[in-house]
Amino acid sequence: MFSLSKLPSATTILSTYSSLTAFMMLVKAIMNEAWSVVNQIIPQDFQTKILTKLGRLYRHPTSEVTLIIHEQNCHVTNEMFEASEVYLRSKTTNPSLEKLIVSKQPREKNLTITIEKDQEIVDFFECIQVKWKLTNKKNDSGRDSKFFELSFHKQYKEKVIGTYLHYVLKRSKDIIEENRTLKLHSLGMYGDRDESGVWKSINLEHPATFDTLAMDTNIKKEVLEDLDRFVKRREFYKKVGKPWKRGYLLYGPPGTGKSSFIAAMADYLKFNIYDLELTSIYSNTELRRLLLATKNRSMVVIEDIDCSVELKDRRSRHRANNGDQLTLSGLLNCIDGLWSSCGDERIIIFTTNYKDRLDPALLRPGRMDMHIHMSYCTPCGFKLLASNYLQIQNHPLFEEIEVLMKNVNVTPAKVAEELMKSDDAETSLEGLINFLESKETDCKKSNPEVEEEERETTNPKEGEGQKAGKGNKRTKKTKMTRKTNVIKYCINCDD
Ligand SMILES: Nc1ncnc2c1ncn2[C@@H]1O[C@H](COP(=O)(O)OP(=O)(O)OP(=O)(O)O)[C@@H](O)[C@H]1O
Numbered sequence: 001m002f003s004l005s006k007l008p009s010a011t012t013i014l015s016t017y018s019s020l021t022a023f024m025m026l027v028k029a030i031m032n033e034a035w036s037v038v039n040q041i042i043p044q045d046f047q048t049k050i051l052t053k054l055g056r057l058y059r060h061p062t063s064e065v066t067l068i069i070h071e072q073n074c075h076v077t078n079e080m081f082e083a084s085e086v087y088l089r090s091k092t093t094n095p096s097l098e099k100l101i102v103s104k105q106p107r108e109k110n111l112t113i114t115i116e117k118d119q120e121i122v123d124f125f126e127c128i129q130v131k132w133k134l135t136n137k138k139n140d141s142g143r144d145s146k147f148f149e150l151s152f153h154k155q156y157k158e159k160v161i162g163t164y165l166h167y168v169l170k171r172s173k174d175i176i177e178e179n180r181t182l183k184l185h186s187l188g189m190y191g192d193r194d195e196s197g198v199w200k201s202i203n204l205e206h207p208a209t210f211d212t213l214a215m216d217t218n219i220k221k222e223v224l225e226d227l228d229r230f231v232k233r234r235e236f237y238k239k240v241g242k243p244w245k246r247g248y249l250l251y252g253p254p255g256t257g258k259s260s261f262i263a264a265m266a267d268y269l270k271f272n273i274y275d276l277e278l279t280s281i282y283s284n285t286e287l288r289r290l291l292l293a294t295k296n297r298s299m300v301v302i303e304d305i306d307c308s309v310e311l312k313d314r315r316s317r318h319r320a321n322n323g324d325q326l327t328l329s330g331l332l333n334c335i336d337g338l339w340s341s342c343g344d345e346r347i348i349i350f351t352t353n354y355k356d357r358l359d360p361a362l363l364r365p366g367r368m369d370m371h372i373h374m375s376y377c378t379p380c381g382f383k384l385l386a387s388n389y390l391q392i393q394n395h396p397l398f399e400e401i402e403v404l405m406k407n408v409n410v411t412p413a414k415v416a417e418e419l420m421k422s423d424d425a426e427t428s429l430e431g432l433i434n435f436l437e438s439k440e441t442d443c444k445k446s447n448p449e450v451e452e453e454e455r456e457t458t459n460p461k462e463g464e465g466q467k468a469g470k471g472n473k474r475t476k477k478t479k480m481t482r483k484t485n486v487i488k489y490c491i492n493c494d495d
């Protein structure tokens with residue numbers, strides 16, 4: 001029961017209050033005294049620093065939440081820590097940073113810039129402000145242990161944990177992909193002891209890109225759209241129940257850019273290449289093992305497929321005892337079956353100089369999704385090469401070259417070679433014209449009917465206009481008067 005007699009009397013309350021007031025005054029006096037002593041002992045700017053630090057520690061004591069992201073959890077790498085490190089590398093332009101660490105790994109393209117410990121980085125995500133700080137402390141075993149402190153207002157706790165951290169994970173993956181050094185894996189051998197191959201990798205440093213590749217503009221556009229569609233279709237492939245893979249057959253004469261195309265594709269997709277040399281594989285089992293050892297987001301390349309699946313010439317010592325030899329059907333089964341369903345984002349590329357020599361099984365619909373023809377150099381391809389090699393978009397000699405090119409088959413490789421012969425654009429272009437003309441003459445000799453036709457269509461005033469300067473004796477014909485439907489002279493006349 002509540003009893004009034006237990007309440008303190010008014011006199012008691014008053015006397016307690018006066019004692020408390022007297023005590024507070026005493027404390028204040030002591031504090032003032034102490035403060036004046038501190039003022040005398042500790043310099044003013046040092047005091048400011050301490051107060052700022054204390055202020056930071058105790059700022060919004062109740063409104064701020066801090067997440068700790070350790071480098072390791074029970075000796076296992078913490079992916080969130082790694083992702084944060086990578087993510088914060090993209091924030092190093094933050095004006096609040098005073099110290100940064102700069103480094104460069106061998107063969108990496110870019111410098112790596114990371115934050116120094118105790119530096120604070122402010123980041124914004126959907127109007128939320130968060131603060132990152134890398135801290136370093138000795139752990140129980142006396143070793144340095146690193147961790148990130150991620151602080152923000154407590155009202156955003158759900159959003160930061162539920163959304164922002166996932167965003168950091170995703171962004172860091174993208175950043176790694178963007179800066180990835182591409183690898184070229186090819187087959188190394190164990191030596192005589194064992195005939196099985198193993199994948200060995202080196203950095204892929206092929207400079208070809210789709211911008212430098214001279215090929216039919218429409219085909220190039222179609223391929224790029226196809227690749228873009230392919231990489232976006234993870235869910236689509238899942239839905240329709242197909243392995244997420246795509247096959248391309250590149251065909252065309254030597255020197256038309258098939259290998260350069262593969263390098264350009266790898267650069268565009270940022271996929272590693274596995275160069276599968278079938279002539280060094282001797283059984284279907286070995287092929288399967290090698291294909292299963294390839295990683296996702298990669299391209300398996302089999303060059304000159306018409307030659308590599310000819311198994312007749314293989315030396316007997318390579319024949320597997322159990323009769324398990326590499327066969328075309330073994331290869332196709334592997335590509336269509338087990339291997340392709342064991343990974344994601346796989347591309348397989350076959351190249352050949354002779355599409356007509358390929359086994360129909362390779363060409364049947366659905367096997368290679370796209371057949372891409374790499375042709376001899378076209379006038380449009382020549383312009384791209386001239387722009388790349390000579391940095392010119394136009395020149396009076398272009399017209400003559402373009403007409404010659406319509407009549408003579410010349411590979412982009414040969415054009416590139418001619419354009420590299422001199423630093424002077426005109427000299428290079430003249431060299432190319434001389435080459436095309438000599439090839440035209442050779443081909444006419446081996447095809448007299450065409451020569452006859454040519455005689456009828458060449459300008460009768462031919463030879464009048466000798467080229468001025470540089471002592472060039474080339475006869476300047478008015479090529480445009482030729483029949484536009486003239487057949488190409490050397491269909492298989494390679495350099
Ligand atoms: N289409 C092209 N565009 C730009 N450069 C090209 C092209 N084709 C060839 N080249 C140049 O010629 C060189 C050789 O070409 P590449 O090796 O790609 O030809 P390929 O078709 O693979 O030949 P092969 O059938 O002999 O393997 C390239 O390094 C490049 O400099």
Ligand SMILES: [Mg+2]
Nearest residue numbers: 258259260303
């Ligand atoms: Mg090649």
